[in-house]
Amino acid sequence: MDVRRVVALVAAVLIMAAVPAVAEASALSWRPCATQQEPSAECTTVDVPIDRARPLRQAIVEEAAATEDALVRFADWCRRSAGCALHGQDVLRFYDDVVARAARGAIWSSDLGRKATADEVSAGVYNHLYIRDEWPALGTALAAAGGEFPDAKGLTERNQFRSPIYGAYRAIGCHDFPSPFTGPADMGLLAGLVRAVAPHSWRYSEYWDFTSGCTGWPVPAKNPPQPHPVHGAPPILVVGGAHDPATPLAWARSLATSIDGAALLTRTDDGHTGPFNSACARAAEVAYLVSGVPPARGAVCR
Numbered sequence: 001m002d003v004r005r006v007v008a009l010v011a012a013v014l015i016m017a018a019v020p021a022v023a024e025a026s027a028l029s030w031r032p033c034a035t036q037q038e039p040s041a042e043c044t045t046v047d048v049p050i051d052r053a054r055p056l057r058q059a060i061v062e063e064a065a066a067t068e069d070a071l072v073r074f075a076d077w078c079r080r081s082a083g084c085a086l087h088g089q090d091v092l093r094f095y096d097d098v099v100a101r102a103a104r105g106a107i108w109s110s111d112l113g114r115k116a117t118a119d120e121v122s123a124g125v126y127n128h129l130y131i132r133d134e135w136p137a138l139g140t141a142l143a144a145a146g147g148e149f150p151d152a153k154g155l156t157e158r159n160q161f162r163s164p165i166y167g168a169y170r171a172i173g174c175h176d177f178p179s180p181f182t183g184p185a186d187m188g189l190l191a192g193l194v195r196a197v198a199p200h201s202w203r204y205s206e207y208w209d210f211t212s213g214c215t216g217w218p219v220p221a222k223n224p225p226q227p228h229p230v231h232g233a234p235p236i237l238v239v240g241g242a243h244d245p246a247t248p249l250a251w252a253r254s255l256a257t258s259i260d261g262a263a264l265l266t267r268t269d270d271g272h273t274g275p276f277n278s279a280c281a282r283a284a285e286v287a288y289l290v291s292g293v294p295p296a297r298g299a300v301c302r
Contacts, residue, residue: 043292045285047239047273049252053227056180060207061193062248067205068198070129070245071095073270077135084139091142092200095125098146099203107145111153112162121145122204124155129245130272174214177207178221187212206246230259235294239274239281241267263294267301274301 075091128138141154240252274281280301
């Protein structure tokens with residue numbers, strides 16, 4: 001095996017294991033993935049399939065629905081699983097109650113040193129949904145937030161609002177996902193659609209947070225959504241999750257159709273991105289990066 005491929009593979013594994021922020025990249029590319037037939041080719045996996053051609057209003061609603069789906073699936077698992085602190089309870093009702101109490105200023109967070117807002121609680125739950133293996137921790141954190149002496153620390157410490165890089169995250173987001181709203185009435189109309197498709201998780205989904213929060217942003221967007229068809233590239237592997245809370249499967253499918261010769265690998269499991277949630281997807285992506293040969297058409301990781 002070419003030494004450059006070994007280096008690339010080791011780097012990929014170390015990055016995925018040690019740097020969770022890599023899950024936020026829209027494409028992971030390792031150049032030394034050439035084959036004998038294409039000695040200068042680059043192998044690319046797109047495991048956070050953001051379809052830049054998608055109208056923002058449509059994307060907002062689709063992602064809100066994906067977040068709701070992930071929350072409902074967590075709640076169903078938690079109700080049935082002895083490994084969840086809320087086992088046997090109506091978890092969605094419990095979640096709604098915690099968020100409603102936070103909205104009334106009745107949920108303390110020792111992490112914040114003050115009462116948590118409903119949005120902070122919701123964002124903390126959202127970020128736990130990214131990794132399937134963190135669902136037990138989410139159950140514990142949610143139970144603590146709704147207990148006799150509520151403390152939402154386990155949720156608020158996982159939202160991004162207090163991150164030292166939040167300013168950069170917001171500024172870049174307003175360049176990538178500018179507000180499409182023409183005014184308060186227009187925003188209110190879409191807010192109603194978000195609440196309709198996400199009756200429990202409506203307070204927080206990432207696209208809604210970006211676009212609503214970027215309303216009134218004074219700097220013109222440098223990178224607004226627009227089609228970016230790809231022609232003449234080596235086969236590119238697009239990986240989409242059927243129950244990804246952040247990037248719906250529909251985005252992966254449409255993105256793949258915009259890339260000539262792209263292969264689509266579908267995950268039917270939970271969580272955001274394959275490397276962190278699916279041994280099958282990890283193996284498929286590594287095999288592709290090493291060999292340059294993408295999975296067969298219609299490949300599915302269950």
